[in-house]
Amino acid sequence: MLTDRQLLILQVTVDDFIQTAQPVGSRQLSKKEEMPYSPATIRNEMADLEDMGFLEKTHTSSGRVPSQKGYRYYVDNMLSPNQLSSSEIAKLQSVFAERRVESEQLIRQSAEILAELTNYTTILLGDDVQRHRVRKFSMVPLSSENAVAIIVTDNGHVQNKLVNIPVEVRMEELERMVEEINSHVVGSYLFELPTILQRVMQSLIHQSHSRLVEVFESLTAQVGSGSEQKVIYGGKMQLFNQPEFSDWQKARNLLEFMHQLEEHPRLIVPHSSGLSIRIGSENEMDSMEACSIITATYSFGEQQKGQIAIIGPTRMDYRRVISLLDYVTGDMSAELAKIFNSK
Missing domain, CATH: 1.10.10.10 (Winged helix-like DNA-binding domain superfamily/Winged helix DNA-binding domain)
Structure with missing residues (x-):
């Protein structure tokens, strides 16, 4: 004691x-x-x-x-809330004052403002694309052997998938397939598409459209990929201005972590929602022993969650970072709710 x-x-x-x-x-x-x-x-x-x-x-x-x-x-x-200055509040509010139709634009600008205000690196995990709902499905032939399947979601996200088209498939059959797919997939989640496509394929095969089997198999393989959670950086290189990272080994470790994060976004996701502070070796990654990560949760859409993480040296200004995150996550959640409710 x-x-x-x-x-x-x-x-x-x-x-x-x-x-x-x-x-x-x-x-x-x-x-x-x-x-x-x-x-x-x-x-x-x-x-x-x-x-x-x-x-x-x-x-x-x-x-x-x-x-x-x-x-x-x-x-x-020992931490107590830090009073944000009027200029800091004005800068944060400017992010939410502009009219937007895309949640990614809001998330990206929030990351930049947080990095600017903290002088640390900000990372935001955007929403998992697989949790978006399909607004429209279309297919554009590129040649006699392939086409591009275009999937537009309720959040404005567009996916382009290259699909193989057997030469014996007629254009009217392809158009009929697209029409049938649209009637089933609009309003469904992206992660549900493989299952829905299987049902549509069985239905069309029973209607003597067996030539479309290869098209469906190619399409299902393309849309059946896993999570596409985006990693959005603010001030990606800003952390290297901190004196701790004049040590080349610490700087190298940090770059290695950022590379790993691109492949495995959930490395920064804490075990529980809300505010999480991981200091040095608590990060469970050798490359992050010189860093602290403060993570906060924001919400959007239908009970979906995203994460904002601020990475700094272990001597980061914890009080100020926590106050900034608390302010931003509340406003961001409210603004994203507006965006999703307007869809």
Whole structure:
């Protein structure tokens, strides 16, 4: 159990290191307005905090810096809401003031504004395309052997799928197939298409359209892919301006993580919804040991969820980032609801 004096020294140490990125010494802390203790008293308490694992030294002659345990204690016990400035609020509100028809535009601009305000890298996972509903299906022949199937969703997303067309299939048969597919798929989710296409195929085969089997098989293989959750960055390279990432190995690790994220977006998704703060090794990825990730959840459409993640060094300004995320996720959820309800 930390004493009140130790709590104050730990909090001021973390706050100072967040602002300066420089190891904190006892004499430096004693000059703080809120610190009523002498350098000798502070030095002794900092040594005790180091023994308990809340602080650590970078090398023998330096001051001390927060450890991962220190940051975790700080985040869990010492954070209070940060008052956003009027200019910050105005900038955030500008994202939602423009008229839009596309949710992706809203998400992308939100990522950029958050990156600008925090000086960290922002990542947003857009909605899972497979949860969009089909607005229209069409097919445009390219040659005698293939065509492009075009699927437009209720969110304005367009998918183009190359489909093989056997030479014996007549144009009127293809048109009939498109008409039949449209009558069944409009209003359904994208992830439901393979099953629906199978039913339509069986129906047409019974109507002596067996030549269309190869077309359906090609089309089903194309639309049967998994989640297409988009990774949208704001300030992708901005984090490299932080002094921690002048270390080439840390910078390389961060680039490696971003590459992995493109292939596996759900790496940043926390185990539970709401606000999540993962510090250093809590990220369960060796490449992210020098980073903290704060993730918040926003909602859209029919009970769907997306994630906003801000990646910074472990000494990130947790209080300010959490306040910004809290503000943005509320407005974003409301604005996305408007967009989806207008479809």
